[in-house]
Amino acid sequence: DAGVIQSPRHEVTEMGQEVTLRCKPISGHDYLFWYRQTMMRGLELLIYFNNNVPIDDSGMPEDRFSAKMPNASFSTLKIQPSEPRDSAVYFCASNLQGYTEAFFGQGTRLTVV
Amino acid sequence: AQRVTQPEKLLSVFKGAPVELKCNYSYSGSPELFWYVQYSRQRLQLLLRHISRESIKGFTADLNKGETSFHLKKPFAQEEDSAMYYCALRGSGGSNYKLTFGKGTLLTVNP
Numbered sequence: 520d521a522g523v524i525q526s527p528r529h530e531v532t533e534m535g536q537e538v539t540l541r542c543k544p545i546s547g548h549d550y551l552f553w554y555r556q557t558m559m560r561g562l563e564l565l566i567y568f569n570n571n572v573p574i575d576d577s578g579m580p581e582d583r584f585s586a587k588m589p590n591a592s593f594s595t596l597k598i599q600p601s602e603p604r605d606s607a608v609y610f611c612a613s614n615l616q617g618y619t620e621a622f623f624g625q626g627t628r629l630t631v632v
Numbered sequence: 633a634q635r636v637t638q639p640e641k642l643l644s645v646f647k648g649a650p651v652e653l654k655c656n657y658s659y660s661g662s663p664e665l666f667w668y669v670q671y672s673r674q675r676l677q678l679l680l681r682h683i684s685r686e687s688i689k690g691f692t693a694d695l696n697k698g699e700t701s702f703h704l705k706k707p708f709a710q711e712e713d714s715a716m717y718y719c720a721l722r723g724s725g726g727s728n729y730k731l732t733f734g735k736g737t738l739l740t741v742n743p
Contacts, residue, residue, distance in 0.1 A: 550729050561638075561735030562676075562718055575730055610676065614729065619664065619683070621731055623676040 525611050525624035532631055537599040540627045543592055544613030552621065553586055553596050554610040562610070568594065569616075601631045634659045636721050638734035645709050646742050653704040653737045655693075655719030665695055665702040666720040668733070676718065679704075689713070709741045 524543040532538050544551050552567040566576040571588040579586070583602070588594040598605055608628050614621040635658040645651050657663060665682040680688045682695040682702060693704045702719060719734040 562733040620678045
């Protein structure tokens, strides 16, 4: 398995535009997490899914953020409209229940200008 | 609610010196505690977990339930240890699989 795959690796967009970040978890993993990483706030959990169902979205900062997991092998995080303060690195991670380690993707570095 | 606190944003030591990265947590049940590491331009990866009581790359961490701490220690730091270190907590039981991280500590080991 190639591990958790995120795309794109880098995204630069203008304020007000819609941004979609994508994640492919490790095959067979039943948990998927979205995190945002900034210097000021560290690694914040935005939302996590279990068997494609959102379990806790209390970390989603605003209604501008939404996440979906239409199937076990794909998830998206959408920001609409984007703002400069959304600039950060967004990580996706997956986990298999009963196993300790969460595996992270390489991250998407988002810059909103 | 679960919370992880890493009081030091930055930590700088010289090669060969001991290093301790602090982590305190808040959780009402019995948590699982982890240390994750992120080397420059690489993805986060698990360093160690409290249930294993193992030593990885010379690092150890002991869970102190009385002080609600899980500090990461290494007796002799190496330059290749320079990285961002995150302490993480996962709740126990049922569907509580939420993995919460602290804000991280950037460790720099100087030659």
